């Protein structure tokens with residue numbers, strides 16, 4: 001079997017990420033030459049800030065610029081022992097839900113706009129817990145269709161504004177040498193309970209919950225966890241379902257807008273998996289340039305709408 005000779009280095013702690021030559025942030029991933037397990041060169045790689053920076057210098061460009069002809073496939077047998085999926089003890093999830101279930105900052109933010117009973121329900125439905133890591137932080141658990149817990153994502157919000165504190169982010173995972181964390185869409189555990197519903201995918205977990213609270217449509221809302229959070233493995237879990245993607249807005253000067261990126265994914269992955277994946281362009285059509293500048297998403301539109309009703 002032939003394999004690509006070059007691959008982006010897998011994340012293995014901060015020593016595997018470098019300062020980007022373009023934007024300076026420590027989000028740069030270098031390509032590795034699998035023939036000798038060495039970096040191709042210090043500037044050959046991709047910045048993870050795909051939307052804001054977009055730096056990507058491929059091995060092919062590197063060798064072309066040196067007018068070197070090299071084989072892009074390797075005949076070397078690359079040992080790849082597939083690792084098992086790692087799981088987290090479900091008691092950890094249960095404890096996080098029932099210890100102090102209504103004290104997270106995110107809960108209090110939601111309670112400003114919705115009936116508290118409904119907020120409580122949506123937190124239970126999505127199995128969202130609370131963490132003391134930074135006092136009243138939120139844990140978004142990723143639970144698969146077999147109700148097994150894959151991972152937990154701790155994030156902190158401002159209870160007044162609902163904005164995220166981007167520095168406060170932590171993964172709860174249970175990886176070992178032979179196992180690895182395999183993410184699923186946030187909310188995946190719900191889809192079999194709503195078999196005749198369409199599936200709507202947004203980026204943020206908070207937005208998925210807001211959509212569930214706000215809309216009456218027969219849609220079950222899932223979150224990808226980020227612009228890059230849509231991939232073939234995760235979409236496979238949704239086989240046989242009608243899927244609609246709701247991308248966030250991107251700034252006008254972004255290198256790679258969320259809408260374009262998700263549209264390409266809907267087309268290519270939809271074809272490959274023989275799935276019906278649509279993309280919703282409501283935000284693209286009904287947003288002004290300041291909405292785009294602020295990279296608003298469907299959740300922000302919902303809050304704005306409720307604020308308008310409350311003040312009128």
Ligand SMILES: [Zn+2]
Nearest residue numbers: 020023047053
């Ligand atoms: Zn960069």
